[in-house]
């Protein structure tokens with residue numbers, strides 16, 4: 395009798411007010427329950443009275459199985475529940491730029507068909523579980539801009555289909571797992587920057603022959619020398635090794651050749667071209683042939699790629715160079731000042747002269763004269779329109795800057811022996827007359 399009532403109740407539940415939600419729907423509802431704040435109501439239609447979770451916001455299904463959960467940039471505040479891992483056909487999770495906190499639940503890795511896990515820009519923390527190796531189909535792992543710590547689990551090398559690995563801007567430590575480069579043969583994007591990775595750069599990183607763009611290992615604590623095998627990376631790959639603790643000569647092979655110093659700055663121990671810091675004869679070897687040890691200005695010429703200029707601001711700048719720049723700046727400013735005051739007095743003189751022989755344009759009467767003086771050679775900001783003439787405001791009650799002036803409409807009033815007289819109408823009404831002196 396009692397079981398029968400239960401059965402009836404169950405039937406009533408399924409076809410009454412509350413409809414039958416499948417297991418996947420319940421898994422998604424438990425995800426919703428782990429979210430404390432949803433200020434934009436992004437999950438408002440995640441509702442048990444709707445028995446088809448495939449129609450919910452951010453959920454995509456294939457053959458009625460949840461294939462992707464994608465809710466980026468919705469200010470969701472909560473933690474990642476383990477229930478996500480029970481979505482057996484889950485392929486894509488994209489929860490980037492929300493406010494998720496807490497750690498990655500180990501159960502998530504039961505969703506072994508996962509192909510992309512994009513969680514960047516949250517507040518997730520803790521270390522990565524070693525179950526990562528279970529994700530044999532994982533192609534994209536983007537955990538950047540979180541608070542993850544600990545080291546990269548050694549099992550990550552089992553994710554052989556991985557094409558993009560972005561762990562930048564976290565608190566990861568430790569060295570890269572053995573076989574990192576030899577195993578992740580499909581890796582196209584690698585960004586490990588702004589962490590605390592240490593140890594040496596494994597030489598098999600040079601075996602990542604599918605890499606593209608920038609291989610970014612910058613802003614870490616990598617030590618030791620740069621493996622010459624990094625030169626085996628595709629020629630077009632830009633290897634960013636800046637701000638580590640690398641030392642020794644920079645191998646001049648393949649992809650490492652013809653790089654500007656900007657790829658290497660911030661490693662006090664690095665030496666040889668393209669850096670100005672020559673290798674001492676002890677560590678030198680054959681890499682920096684012409685440099686005499688400890689003679690600062692004897693380094694080979696900077697290479698000419700366009701990164702070269704930026705490096706002037708880098709650590710390589712000597713004190714002498716800094717002083718020279720400051721001194722030349724001061725001299726430059728003085729020169730401009732002198733030219734300006736010369737200009738000013740000349741122009742004022744002319745304007746005064748002209749007060750006598752009236753040209754017939756308006757003057758406010760009570761105002762005092764102001765003089766404006768531009769000369770192209772002195773100022774890079776001067777627009778082409780002003781050409782190489784001096785520009786003089788004859789009736790300058792109105793304060794104006796060059797931008798305003800160029801927007802204003804100008805009328806030629808006439809030519810005089812000295813130059814061309816313009817009338818300029820500014821946007822906000824008041825007008826005055828100007829003169830170009832030829």
Ligand SMILES: *[C@@H]1O[C@H](CO)[C@@H](O)[C@H](O)[C@H]1NC(C)=O
Pocket residue numbers: 438440441442443
């Ligand atoms: C679910 O939807 C029903 C009707 O559409 C509504 O009355 C109920 O409040 C909703 N529940 C939640 C939790 O949003």
Ligand SMILES: *[C@@H]1O[C@H](CO)[C@@H](O)[C@H](O)[C@H]1NC(C)=O
Pocket residue numbers: 540541542563564565
């Ligand atoms: C990294 O950890 C340190 C303490 O160990 C902490 O002060 C810092 O805020 C953390 N940074 C990030 C990005 O998690």
Ligand SMILES: *[C@@H]1O[C@H](CO)[C@@H](O)[C@H](O)[C@H]1NC(C)=O
Pocket residue numbers: 519520521543544545
């Ligand atoms: C990671 O950070 C947590 C605190 O958020 C700390 O308890 C834990 O010890 C850290 N783990 C490692 C490996 O640094």
Ligand SMILES: *[C@@H]1O[C@H](CO)[C@@H](O)[C@H](O)[C@H]1NC(C)=O
Pocket residue numbers: 576598600601626
């Ligand atoms: C890595 O590359 C080097 C040289 O290109 C090669 O000799 C070596 O066998 C490669 N290692 C693996 C594991 O593929």
Ligand SMILES: *[C@@H]1O[C@H](CO)[C@@H](O)[C@H](O)[C@H]1NC(C)=O
Pocket residue numbers: 615617618639641
């Ligand atoms: C840099 O590496 C040297 C050894 O090469 C080590 O003694 C030193 O502590 C390291 N510095 C930092 C900041 O890790």
